[in-house]
Amino acid sequence: MDLTWLGTAGFIVKGEQGTIAFDPFLSRGEGEKSPFTVNSFANVEGVFIGHGHFDHTYDVPQIAMHSDAKIFAPGLTGLMLKLRGLPSEKLIHASHNEMLFKKFNLRAHRSSHVKFDLPLVYSTFKRCKLGDCSKLCGLGLGYPKGLVQTYSFEIKNKKILFISSAGCTEKELLQYRDLEVDYLLAPLQGHSDIQEIVARQTKIINPKVVIPHHHDDFYPPLSQSISVDIFREKLKRLDYKGEVLEIPLFQSCDI
Secondary structure, X not given: OEEEEEEOOEXXXXXXXXXXXXXXXXXXXXXXXXXXXXXXXXXXXXEEOOOOOHHHHOOHHHHHHOXXXXXXXXXXXXXXXXXXXXXXXXXXXXXXXXXXXXXXXXXXXXXXXXXXXXXXXXXXXXXXXXXXXXXXXXXXXXXXXXXXXEEEEEEOOEEEEEOOOOOOOHHHHHHHHHOOOOEEEEEOOOOOOHHHHHHHHHHHXXXXXXXXXXXXXXXXXXOOXXXXXXXXXXXXXXXXXOEEOOOOOOOEEEO
């Protein structure tokens, strides 16, 4: 399996069964420019959306116009994508009650978004100028979160779990643990203590390998770089026995 980290929560996954993608976000504002374009998704068969925030959905309508990919999104997020130009025939409701993509045994699971804490909100607004705050408020209101979903899929008998935001409940985490996950794609963004939160989630899920994402400074001043080294330290203190695999920004890894 070839796994390419697009930055933010975005991935392109290539396996023998085909190619799929998750939460592709290319318009990185003042962040490091993405080498990927809408044409990078020409061979992608399905794009799966975790939730509706702009850093997960902004580029999806344009990507869909330049590929044959079907776009799988939950309720409100799908409606907002249609309002922003996504053709109706390319949209599939990402129901958690059925298998969505048989070639990958891919299913959706209901989840939750991590709650932004006051220290994070304060530090974010402190970095922003007046014009920045106005623009960011527009992005927030224009791209509602909607239903949050996690996706599980399989490649070569390896089980992979993609989490778009770290708001998982204890019950949800225990369900993921029962999946016996080989690779966990875990988001490090959205809380001032996000490394501790995701480390505890990882410990419960107990994957063989955890791959952090969303830790890049993808849209400054809204975003900030999150230390993966601190995440490693938190996992070590929790006596996590698995491996931490850090994929460099915009790079691929064969796993």
